[in-house]
Amino acid sequence: MLKTESFLKTYFLSLNSVFFLLALLPQIGFTQTSEPLITSISARNSISLDGTWNYIVDPYKTGFRDSKRYDFGQETPEEEAFVEYKFQAGNTLKVPGDWNTQKEEIFYYEGLLWYQRTFQVNKKNNKEYALYFGAANYKTTVFLNGSKIGSHEGGFTPFNFNVTAKLREGKNHIVVAVDNERRPEYVPTLKTDWWNYGGITRSVKLLELNTSYIRTFKVQLDIEDPDYLKGFVHLSDSLEENLTLRIPELNLSKKLKTNESGVAEFSIKAKPQRWSPENPKLYEVLISSTHDTLKETIGFRTIEAKDTEILLNGKSIFLKGISIHEEAPFDGGRVYNEDQAKQLLTWAKELNANYVRLAHYPHNEAMVREADRMGLLVWSEIPVYWDILWENSHSYQVAEQMLTEMITRDQNRASVIIWSVANETPQGEARTDFLKKLITKTKELDDDRLISAALHEVRYDREENTKYIEDELANYVDLLSINNYCGWYGGSDCQNLKWATNFNKPMIMSEYGGGSLQGLNGSVDERWTEEFQAEIYRQHVKMFNKIPFLAGVSPWILKDFRSPLRMHATYQNYWNRKGLISDRGIKKKAFYILQDFYKTK
C-alpha cells in the first residue's frame, strides 16, 4: 500500500471514530435537561397525547447520527428530502404502554426506539405550553417540529419541558426517542429482578399554562405542631404575587404572598380530621394567584418513629403490608391505567392490609392517589437497587434527581409515609456515603415522613439461631427495614429464628416469602408447591410474635411478576413465582394465611 494511501486510510478511520464518538456524546454523560417539575397535572388544562403513535426500532441508534434522513418534522427543502426512516409507513404502539407486551417481535428488545405522532393545537395568547411525560423508560429525548427540546434520564418519574417557543399553531409533529439499554452507571444498573419494560409507559400531555403559573405547592400537617398546616407554594417565575389558600370544608381562607423568588411559605392554624386507613378523609384544597387556580384533594395526618414504634396520628400502628411491583394484573406489562392500579390495591385490601410497599421504583401517580382514597399507607422507593456504581458521580446525580421527582410529585399524598432510598445494597463506605447524601437530600425536600432503605446483610449466630442487625446505615434511617428469605434461600427453623439489634428503632420485615407455581400441590416439604409457600408464611407468623420491636411486614410479593432472572423452564418461565396471586390473578394458599394473620393482628 502506498504511504499516502495508508496515511489517508488511518486518518479517515480515526476521523470517523471521532465523529462517531461526538455523535454519541449526548448519550453518554449526564444530559438531564428537563425543567423543575410541574405537579397537580390533572387539575390543569391539557391536551392528551395518549393514543396511537408510530414507531421505528433503531437497534444501532442511527437516528441520532443521521437525523437528516429521519422524519423529525423538520422543514427540509424538497430536493433534499430523502427520508429513509419514514414513520407513517411504520408500525404503531399505544401510549401509555411498554413496547414489550404490545408486540411479540420486540418482547426481548432493549435499546433505542423512536415514537412519532402529530397533533393539533389552537395556540392562545398569554399562555405557556409544556410537554409532560408521566414516565418513559429509561432515557428519553424529545423533538418538536424538528427541534430537539431536551432529554431526561430515569424510567419511573415524571418530567416536563416548556415548548412555548417551538409549538406551532395547527399541526405539530412530535418525535420521542426512548432507549432502555442497561448501562453500568445507570440507576438501576445492569441487573434487576424485574422486567426492563421499555417505552413511554405513562401518559403524555401538552399542558396549557397561564403565564406565571403555580408550578407546585405542598400542604401537610406540621409534624412538630399538628395544630398547624405547613407548606409552600412555588410560582413558575420569580415574582412577588398575592395568593389565596382555601379549604372550604374547614372554612379556611388565608392570604399569602410570594417573595421575589416566587416562593411563599406558610403555617396556618387548622383542625382537620385526621386521615387514617380507617378514615381516609380528604379535603378539597384550592390555591389561587392572580392568573391561576389549582384544586387538589389532600389528607392530613402525622407519622413518626418513636423508640421501636411507628406512630400514626400519635398512635402506635402495625404496618400490615404487601410488596407490589408495578405490573398489570392478569397479563403482565407495566400498569398503564387507573383500573389496573385499583385492582392491585383492591387485592391488598382483601388481604386486610393497611400498607403497601411500592417496589422498587416510584409507581405511577394513580397508585398513590388511589391509596389516598382507599386508606392504604405507602412506602415509596427509588431504584437504587443492589450494586450501583457508588463512586460514580453520574449515578449519584441521577439517583438524586429521581428522588427529587418522586418527592415533588407525591409531597401532598397522605398515604405516603415512607421514602426509601435503596434496596439490598452491600455494606461498605462508598455505599454508605452515597446513601447518606440521599438521606440528607430527602430531609431537605421533605422532613415530614419516615426515611428508610431495605437492608439485607445481617450477622447470623447459628448456635443462638439469631440474626443481628448491625448495618451502619441503620444509624441514618428512621426504620430498620430488613429483607430476609428464611425457608427459601436458606435457613429452615424459621419459626424459632430470633432477631436482635442495638438500634432503638422500629423494625419492618420489608421482604420475606417463597415461590410456588399456582395449582401445583403437594406436601409442605416440596419446593414450588403452594403448600411449601404457605408453610413459609405460617412459620413467619410464629417468628413475628417473638420480635418485640417489629412494627410491620410487607412480604414478597402480591403477584407473580416477569423477571429475566427466573428461567426455570418448569416452574418459572421468566416469572418470579413468589406472588400470593398468580400471573393470571388466581390466589394461592399463602394468600389466605397472610389474610388470617392480618385479620387478627
Ligand code: GCB
Ligand atoms: C430480593 C429483592 C427482590 C427480589 C426478591 C427475590 O431480596 O429485593 O427484588 O425479587 O429478593 O425474589 O429473590
